[in-house]
Amino acid sequence: MTSDHPSAGAGVIEPPGLKRRDDWIAVAEDAIPFERIEAFFAGRAYEPHRHDTYAIGQTLSGVQSFRYRGAERTSLPGATMVLHPDELHDGQAGSEHGFRYRMIYIEPAAIQSVLGGRPLPFIKGGVTSDPRLFAAVHALLPATDARIETLEFEDGLFELAHALEGAAGGPSRATAAIDYRAAERARLYLHDLPHGTVTLESLEAISGRDRWSLSRDFRRLFGTSPYRYLVQRHLEAAKVGLRRGVPPAQAALESGFADQAHMSRHFKKAFGVTPGRWLRMAAMPLGREQA
Secondary structure, eight states: OOTTSTTOSTTOOOOTTOOTTSOEEEEOOOSSSSOEEEEEESSEEEEEEOOSSEEEEEEEEEOEEEEETTEEEEEOTTOEEEEOTTOOEEEEESSTTOEEEEEEEEOHHHHHHHHSSOOOOOOGGGEEOOHHHHHHHHHTOOOTTSOOOHHHHHHHHHHHHHHHHHHTTSOOOOSSOOOHHHHHHHHHHHHTOOSSOOOHHHHHHHHSSOHHHHHHHHHHHHSSOHHHHHHHHHHHHHHHHHHTTOOHHHHHHHTTOSSHHHHHHHHHHHHSSOHHHHHHHTTOOOTTSOO
C-alpha cells in the first residue's frame, strides 16, 4: 500500500472519487485466521464497543484517541496499543488531521498456545512505549497488501506473547488453580458453533469442570465469558458472508442469529459500527438489502 493511494490495499475496491479525508478500512488477505486492518478516520471512528480478542495496533500518523477503562487515552506514532479482551472502548481522531493506524485482532486462545494456561497479560492504560513489544507488533503489521504466511505468524506470535508478558510486568500469579484443559475443551466446542441452546450445564458436561469454576477460568484464560465468545464466533461467520455479498438478512440466519436486527445489535456492540457502515468503509457490496 502506498501513501498516494491509501485505500488500495488487499480486501478493498477503491471507489471513484475517493478523497484523502474519506474514512476507509483495508482488510488484509493473509494465510492466518485473524483479522488485520489498516484504516483512516477523519473524526469519530467507533461508538463504544468491546471485542473478545486482543486489539493490538500502532498509529501510523495523526493522533488516535479513545476512551478506555474510564479515561481518555492517546496513541501517537511510536507507541503500541494493546486493548484487553472484553474492555469497552471507542475511537476518534484527536486532531483535525485525522489518524491512520494498523491493527490486528488476536484471539486469547492463540496467546494461550504460547503461555500454556497462565493468566492473560494486561497492559495498564492500553498504550505502551515498551520497545520489545513495539518490535514484536510491528513485525505482525506490514501493509495490508503484504501477505503474512502461517509460519511467519507463528514465529511472531511466540515473540508477541512473551513481549506482552514482559510489558505487563512478567507472568501473573494465579490466586486459584486454573484448569486450562477443561476450559480449552469448552472453547473448542463453542468455536465449532454448536446447534441448539448452549448452557453452562452443557459446558460443564463437556469440560468436566463445574460450571462456575469453568466460567471463572474461561474469563481468566480467554478474556471473555463463554456466551460472549460464542456470539463473537457467530459475528465472525456473519462478516464472512457479508464480505462475500450475501444479503444481510440471509447472512444473519446462516450465521446463527434469529434475524437481521439481532445480528445488527450484536455487530454494533462488538465492532462499534453497523454492518452497513462497516461494508461501506471497506467498499464491499451490501447486496439487495440495507443493514
